[in-house]
Amino acid sequence: MSESTNSSTTSRESLEHELHVHQVELVQQNEELQRTQSDLAAAHDRYRDLYDFAPVGYCTLDAQGCITKINLTGAGLLGQPRAALLGKPLARFVSSNEADRWHLYLRWALARETPQRIDLTMNFADGTLHWFAAINSVRVLADDGAPTLRVSITDVTDRMRSEVERRIAAIDADARESERRRMALELHEDLGQRLSAIKIRVANLPESSEVANEIDQALALVRRITFDLRPPMLNDLGLHAALDWLAKDTARRLNLKLSLRMDNDLPPLGRAVSLALYRFFQESLSYLLHETKASELVIDVQRPLGQFILNLRARGGEMKAPWHLDVRSEPSLILEHRARLAGGRLEFDATPDPSGWIGLRLTQNLDLKETPVDRAGRPT
Structure with missing residues (x-):
């Protein structure tokens, strides 16, 4: 009887010990889960901040080109609150003369697995404030297997305007160089030749040395102006x-x-x-x-x-x-x-x-x- 009692007591103590060990393990696991959950929440907040406040606009488009997700920068670029943009087609913000290019690009990008890019003229929904955008996209599959596009939108208005200014400046520089080349040729072939002919004619005249010196100085001036206009070297x-x-x-x-x-x-x-x-x-x-x-x-x-x-x-x-x-x-x-x-x-x-x-x-x-x-x- 005593031995049975001792055995029962030992079994109960062993069970209590095991239960206590399991309890400690559960507490530790719960604390670990809470830390993991906290880390995940912090990481989610960081990701959301990075997404929303990125220097470029990010959005997700469905197969019809409608916005299903967009960050705050993208909403700012399109000029509307984020909630008002969800479900709206991005084509509404593409300039009317670029609409065909955008629709062809959308079909092309949805059919390709590689990243795609297009430069477009954009505007607000009411047609005001034209600006230039560089759009990069890559196709991904949604949970239901439907193709979607993850899109980045970058405002390149300043760069495009600088490029236009540089092209205009290059055209202007070419025109000025053509004019300089024409003037240099006329000075050399026309005025220079005429001065040389005058020098030869006055060479035999009495007291012609002063006139010849003046003509030599004029010829030197013509050569210098010609060199300034178009240096042959x-x-x-x-x-x-x-x-x-x-x-x-x-x-x-x-x-x-x-x-x-x-x-x-x-x-x-x-x-x-x-x-x-x-x-x-x-x-x-x-x-x-x-x-x-x-x-x-x-x-x-x-x-x-x-x-x-x-x-x-x-x-x-x-x-x-x-x-x-x-x-x-x-x-x-x-x-x-x-x-x-x-x-x-x-x-x-x-x-x-x-x-x-x-x-x-x-x-x-x-x-x-x-x-x-x-x-x-x-x-x-």
């Missing part, structure tokens, strides 16, 4: 040779002390880029010398990989009042605008340093995909 010898000639000719005419340093010009740049950089150098040099009464000029041209860097500095004489470069003046703004249209960055050293130097710096990114050419313009 730019095509024959390349950009660095043309810059070297322009810098030295300017220093000689204005009696400037010149310090000139240029990296090698390999690989040679294409004609369009060389011409644009030459024109900018020409205008920058004229601008700097117009704004200062310089007696010294330092020109430094560098060619690090993928860049063209031009440093122009002037010193000496008296600076025009107010004793610094006015970076908000019209000539300064025009020069800066031209650098920006060409994809470059212009910086001014507007105030003289302790040594009296003042100047500007152009950093121009070069297209590494551009095909280099030799001196004759042939691809290398």
Whole structure:
């Protein structure tokens, strides 16, 4: 009887111990589940914040192109509250002249597994405020197997406008270069020839030396103007040779002390880029010398990989009042605008340093995909 009682007591204690162990394990598991749930909730909140406040618009479209989900940025781009956009077709916000392209793109993207992209002109639902969007999408399958599109919408209005401005500037530059080329040809072939003929006719006249000198000076002026309009060495010898000639000719005419340093010009740049950089150098040099009464000029041209860097500095004489470069003046703004249209960055050293130097710096990114050419313009 006693042994049975002891055995029963031992079994009860063993069972109580096991139950206590299981209870501790359940408490630990419950605490672990609560921590996991808390972490999941925090991760969900972070994901929701990242989704809603991303710098680009995100949305999900069904097979008909209707919005089933959209973040706050996307709603802001489309100009309506998020709740009002759900179930609405994205086509309502596509410009009417782009509607066919959008519908073709939607069919194409839903039939492809790879990411797709299209650039569209967008507007608000009432047709106001046109803007440009880059739309990227990828097809995913919903839980029921229906195809949907996950779409990102990026406002590229500023980039598109800059590209349009650059194209207009390029067209304008081409027109101006054509006009310069025409004028240079007429000066050289017409006026230059006429002056040479007049010089020959007056050579045998008495006291013709003064007239001949005047004609020689006129011929030299015609040659200089012709070179300014269309430097032949730019095509024959390349950009660095043309810059070297322009810098030295300017220093000689204005009696400037010149310090000139240029990296090698390999690989040679294409004609369009060389011409644009030459024109900018020409205008920058004229601008700097117009704004200062310089007696010294330092020109430094560098060619690090993928860049063209031009440093122009002037010193000496008296600076025009107010004793610094006015970076908000019209000539300064025009020069800066031209650098920006060409994809470059212009910086001014507007105030003289302790040594009296003042100047500007152009950093121009070069297209590494551009095909280099030799001196004759042939691809290398």
